Amino acid sequence: MRLDRLELELxxxxxxxxxxxxxxxxxRWAWPVYRVWFVFVLPPAILLLFLLQDYAWGGLAVWWLKPVADRLLLKVFAEASFGAPPTVKQVWQSLPELLRHSGLFSALTWRRLSSYRSFVLPMLQLEGQRGAAFRKRRQVLGRKTQGYATWLxxxxxxxxxxxxxxxxxxxxWLMPGDLRDVFAQFSLFGKGGELSHAWNLFFMMAWLTAETLVEPFYVAAGFSLYLNRRGDLEGWDIEVAFRRMQTERTQVAHPSGMKGKRAFSVIPALWLILLIGFAAQPFGANAKDEDDKPPPEKIIRVEGEARRQALAVLADPDFGSVEETTEWRWRNRNEAHAEDKKTEERNFLDxxxxxxxxxxxxxxxxxxxxxxxxxxxxxxLALAACVVFLYRNLDRFWSEAPLQKGVRPETLFGLDLRPETLPDDIAAAALAEAEAGHWIAALSLLYRGALVTLIERDRVVFRAGDTEDLCLARVHRHIEGDALATFADLLAEWKAAAYAGRLPTLVRVRALCADWRAHFAAPLTATGREGA
Amino acid sequence: MSSANAAPVPRLDTVRRVLTPEGCELELRLAGGIVRARAWCIDFLFRLLIFWGGSLVLTRIGSLGMAFFLLLYFLLEWIYPVVFEVLWQGATPGKRLSGLVVVRDDGTPLDWSASVARNFLRFVDFLPFFYAFGVLTMGLNRENKRLGDLLAGTLVVYRQPVAAPRVTDDDATEEILPFALSETEQRALIEYRLRAPGFSYARAGELAQLATPLTAGLPPDDARDRLVHLGNRLLGRGALAARTEGGE
Known part of the structure; x- marks a missing residue:
């Protein structure tokens, strides 16, 4: 076994x-696995179902023969794990070998109900263990793993x-409403056989589909559980690492091998019996339904043309029928109580x-x-909490002005925007600051003043997290022309001064102040777009 | 057994590697359907117990009780997993008992929106019958995500690293490494040291002889002992033994 060829991370x-x-x-190996499944497993299964003519027995037979399919799947997984997934032809050629030398007889008889079939399979098929040696092997490998195999x-x-x-x-669900009871209609007119046949066929196909989805995983997971346990017991990851050390540092080679020993137990797979019971049950129940012909009113709901016609036909007195049914019901509690008091012991217990x-x-x-x-x-408490919440947030729900204006921020990006903090004549104040050499203060005054004017006069809504560019974008819809140009200039100067440290000239500030006075010193009572 | 060359595709594993902005590589060991189904079963049991306890009390106090009973049912069905996953380190009690944790795709903890998304979509995963869509979806993507996980961008992973076997023997003899070993070689040696007591004696010797640069010419038993002693050196077991002796 060449562990370095293994395509599974060790x-x-x-x-x-x-x-x-x-x-x-x-x-990863969906294609090699499913091509084998669709060629060697599904067609014989369907054939068997049709040959046996009886779905309950046919289903049981197919289910019972699942270990055969497992062997094919395991062959694919095992060889794919070492980098060479077998082709359909290779599987076909190995078929006689697989059927004869993989412990198939025991798997189909006393081991059929073992709850960790797929975990044990590699020991039978790949290692070829039999008899006492197999039991010993199973004990060693199953010791810490069989519980997980049962979960699987x-x-x-x-x-x-x-x-x-x-x-x-x-x-x-997907059946059109008009057709939903088509099977029931059939049963009324046919002999009862047609419907159950169709339903059973459908049921079997659903089951085979489910097996198609699950069985490869079952075999793969059992195999992987087996590999994991062996790798753990025999230090496969260590072997690969040591071999690599060997090839990297020297040219000496040694052969590899395997060994190990120990305990486990058998649990009858009641689950599977349950499944058969489950699978077989509906057939019988179904067939009975058709013979019984339940009262038509119950099956037919009026909607759709076919149903209306069917209803008309069924209205004929020939189809009316009275029937006796038996069912289980809870007995009258008191009655049961009285009957229970027959013996002393019972009385005491009761x-x-x-x-x-x-x-x-x-x-x-x-x-x-x-x-x-x-x-x-x-x-x-909840009610009180509601009242308190409403009271605290009253203005949010009842006051109209803030809704119209939006929430007026007191600061934007750290600038104080309360009108009372600004001087009366902002342009003059800014000019004075600029002439005194306080460029930033001058620009800041102008900028703040402009923002306040925009908020108060033009009803521009700013948010606390707005950037300068976002402010400009918001202002766009409210002012235009020179006013907008002035604001844009102001922003540009502000950004250059505040972030890049590039101060404006005194001439430029004078011009800005003049423009500012023209466009932003408008009285607070003015509204709309008069700023332009 | 095969004739093909070594495959260019990476070896198959169930690990998702995430690179953090700091340049660390995280290994998220993805949890599959079976262990998640187990966690679900445990959670279901817990929910059933709570539901049952609630019904014992709440059904006795008339329509008020009934109202709260229905509320309880609703909360158990929809809110139980969300609350636990967000407030209890990404795991419902069942997941915690199964050693699972829910994280986002990049390995960060779950937030409310992700947890709500993945758990409210349970409803769709449940269709058409008992998580059939969920199980099917888990089979169809590499990260075992059900539809809710795909929507929320979450993963269910194992919480703990695989426990290293604990050394139970008291062999603390050390040998000095004859030459410098690479990191992977050191790791292999430590791994060997930890697991050697679990191998059969023959296998342990056989493995030891494979490490020819360290054990050339030694018979199996000596080779095994030598590797164990080197492993002790790497693990610092000699110093540890000296310290415990000094402590006593």
Whole structure:
């Protein structure tokens, strides 16, 4: 065995991860696996179903023969893991060998219900272990792993049921309303055989589809669990690392090998029996339904042309029928109670039981009373919280002005925008600052003044996180022409001075102040676009 | 067994590697369907217990109780996983017991929006019958994501690294490395040291002989001992033993 050829990453894994790796194997080798499945497994299965003519027995036979399919799948996975997925032809050629030398007889008889079939399979098929040696081997490898193999089995069985029922339900949903009861119609006019046949066929196909989805994963995950355990026991990852060290540092070579020993147990796979029961049940139930012809009103809901016609036909007295049915119901509790008091012991048990019941009743009754008060308290608290919340946020819901204006920020990017902090004649103040050499202060005054004017006069809505460019964009819809140009100039100068440290000339500031006075010193009472 | 050359594709594994902005490579070990189904079952049991306990009390106090009972049902169905995943380090009780944790695609913790998205879409994963779509979707993408995970950009990963076997023997003899070893070689040696007691004796010797640069010419048992002693050196077991002896 050339471990360096293995296409699976060798590392320490938990058994859960080993199971996950099984899914990865199905994904990577989906094509080689499914071509074998669709050539060698599905056609014979369908053929068998048709040959046996009976879906319950046919289904059971196909299910029972699943270990044969497992052997083909394992061959593909095993060889693909070493980099050479077999072709359909290669699988065909190895078929006699696989059937004869892979422990098929035991797998189809006493090991058929083993709950870790796919985990044990590599020991039978790849290692060729038999008899006492096999049992010993299974004990060693199964010691820490069999529980996970059981989880795998349960999961796969659940998945099959889920996919199968899911398909049936999906088909039921997607069936046009007019046709939904078409099978029921058939049963009324045919002999009852047609319908159950169609339904059973559908049911079997759904089951085979589910198997198609699940079985390769089941085999792959079992194989991966097996590999993980062996790699752990035999230090495969260490072997690869040591061999690499060997080739990198010297040219000496040594052969490889394997060994190991120990314990485990057998759990009958009740799940599977359950599944068969489940699969077989609906056939019988279905066939019975058709014979019984339930009252037509119950099946037929009036909608659609076909149904209306069917309803007209069914209105004929010939189709009316009265039938007797038997069903299980709860007996009258009191009656049961009276009958139970026949013997002394029963009587004792009963009064004892009644007393316990009474005690529990009292306990929970008392607890319930307490909980009732707690719940009322909670409701009152919640109500109070609502009232407080509403009160605190009253202006948000009732006041109109702020909604219209938006929330007026007191500061934008750190600039104080409260009108009361600004001087009366902003342009003059700015000019004075500039002449005194305080460029930033001058520009800041102009900028703030412009913003305040825009907010107060032009109703421009700014947000607290706006940038200079965003401000300009917002202003666009409110002022135009020279005013806009002035604002843009002001912004450009402000950005250059504040962020780049490039100060404007005094001439430029004078011009800005003049422009500012023309466009932004407008009275606060003015509205609309008069600034332009 | 094969005739093909070494494949150019990377070896198959269930790990997703994430590169953080700091340049660290995180290994997220993706959790698959079975362990997640197990976590779900445990959670289901918890929810059932809470539901049952609630019903015992709440059904006894009339329509008020009924109202809260329905509320409880709603909360258990929709809010239970969200609250636990966001407030309890990305795991519901079932996930925690199964060693799982939900993270975002880049390995960062879950936030409310992601958790709400992945858990509210459970409804779709559940269709048409008992998570059939969810299981199918998990099979169809490499990261075992169900539809909710795809929408929310989340992953379910294992919380703990695989536990290294603990050394139970008291062999603390050290040997000095004859030459410098690369990091991977050192790792292999440590791995060997940790797991050697678990191998059969023959296998341990056989493995040791494969490391010819270190064990050339030695019989299996001596080769094994030599590697164990070198491993002790790398693990610092000699110093550790000396310290515990000094402590006593």
């Amino acid at each position: 590392r320490r894994r938990t058994p859960w991860e080993a199971l996950d790796l099984g899914m990865g194997m199905v994904r 089995m349960q999961f796969c069985v659940c998945c099959i049921v889920i996919f199968e029922l899911g398909l049936l339900i999906l088909a039921h 009064t004892w039981g009644a007393r316990v019941r009474e005690g529990l009743e009292k306990f929970f009754g008392g607890l319930a009373e307490v909980v009732r008060f707690v719940l009322y308290g909670l409701m009152i």
